[in-house]
Each structure stands twice: as C-alpha cells, then as structure tokens.
Amino acid sequence: MADVPDGIVLKYHRDLDGMRKTLWPRRLIIGAIGVFAVLGLLNVFGQRPANATADAAQASLTLNAPDHLRGGLLFSARFHITAHHDVKDAVLVLDQGWAEGMAINTIEPGPVGEASRDGKISLDLGHIPAGQSYVLYMQFQANPTNVAWRRAAGVALLDGSTRLLHIDRKVTIYP
Numbered sequence: 001m002a003d004v005p006d007g008i009v010l011k012y013h014r015d016l017d018g019m020r021k022t023l024w025p026r027r028l029i030i031g032a033i034g035v036f037a038v039l040g041l042l043n044v045f046g047q048r049p050a051n052a053t054a055d056a057a058q059a060s061l062t063l064n065a066p067d068h069l070r071g072g073l074l075f076s077a078r079f080h081i082t083a084h085h086d087v088k089d090a091v092l093v094l095d096q097g098w099a100e101g102m103a104i105n106t107i108e109p110g111p112v113g114e115a116s117r118d119g120k121i122s123l124d125l126g127h128i129p130a131g132q133s134y135v136l137y138m139q140f141q142a143n144p145t146n147v148a149w150r151r152a153a154g155v156a157l158l159d160g161s162t163r164l165l166h167i168d169r170k171v172t173i174y175p
Contacts, residue, residue, distance in 0.1 A: 050067050060081070063078070065078070071145065078136070080135050083130050086127070086130050087164070089127070090125040094122075097171050100148075108137045148172060152170060154167055154168045
C-alpha cells in the first residue's frame with residue numbers, strides 16, 4: 001500500500017470528518033450564483049426589447065429597443081416612422097443617453113445628414129411622403145464600464161424645426 005502524501009490528513013480529506021460545518025458557505029455561494037442566473041433568465045438585468053409609441057396628427061413613431069442593459073451588451077434599436085401627412089424634412093433627435101457610454105456601431109439606412117442639436121444627436125432623414133413609412137435601424141454596444149440608472153434616452157421627431165412628437169424614455173445599464 002502506498003504512503004499517504006505529505007499534507008494530507010486521511011480523517012479530514014478522505015473521510016470528510018468535520019466537513020459538514022464548511023459545506024454551508026459553499027452551498028450559499030452556489031445558491032447565490034443560481035439565483036443570479038435565474039434573475040438573468042427572467043430579464044431582470046435587461047436585453048429584451050420593449051416597444052414605445054407616440055402618435056401625432058402628422059406622423060407616428062414606434063421605438064423598439066431594450067430599456068435595461070448590461071455592460072458590454074450588443075443591442076439594436078428600430079425607429080419606425082409612419083407619415084400620416086407629408087413630413088417634408090424629417091429629423092430624428094436622440095437624447096444624450098443614446099451615445100453617452102455607448103458605441104454606435106451602425107445606422108441603416110444612412111441618414112441624409114448628422115449633427116449635434118444642443119448636445120443631442122440629430123439625424124436628418126429627408127422627406128417622408130404621406131402614407132409612407134421610414135424604418136431606421138441602429139446597432140449599439142454598451143461600454144462595459146458604463147453604469148447608468150435611469151439615464152434619459154428619449155427620441156423626438158421633428159419636421160424641420162417643428163417638433164411633431166416625443167417619446168420620453170429612460171435606460172438603465174447594469175455593471
């Protein structure tokens with residue numbers, strides 16, 4: 001029979017004598033990890049997109065984007081504009097929360113023009129004829145070090161300088 005290696009106490013390591021007292025902290029830690037995973041599956045920490053809609057006489061806007069995010073998450077936003085009357089110079093204005101601590105990966109179709117309007121992102125979409133729709137897709141990534149609680153991430157639709165409608169929205173970014 002082989003000798004017992006140095007540093008091994010058979011009564012403790014093989015027979016697990018006295019281990020009942022040290023199992024509870026381990027079980028508690030594993031249980032906490034399990035609860036955290038279940039909360040993630042229930043979308044407590046975000047990712048699932050939510051719809052927000054605003055209607056006006058001239059147009060309607062539907063926004064489909066998550067309002068709870070995790071750091072490092074890649075996500076998409078869809079802005080669906082339906083013109084009830086001609087919108088001659090459609091401009092989408094995004095609050096600062098859309099860009100602060102975020103990487104904007106792509107905007108499709110590309111806007112006619114981009115600008116800053118009082119620190120907000122202004123996307124010039126051009127003319128949207130009555131009865132027509134314009135769908136803008138944007139892809140983002142939340143910076144992994146970005147943590148935000150209820151940051152303003154609203155969107156407004158303008159016709160030139162006239163504000164047609166606004167969706168007031170907040171976004172929360174978890175670490």
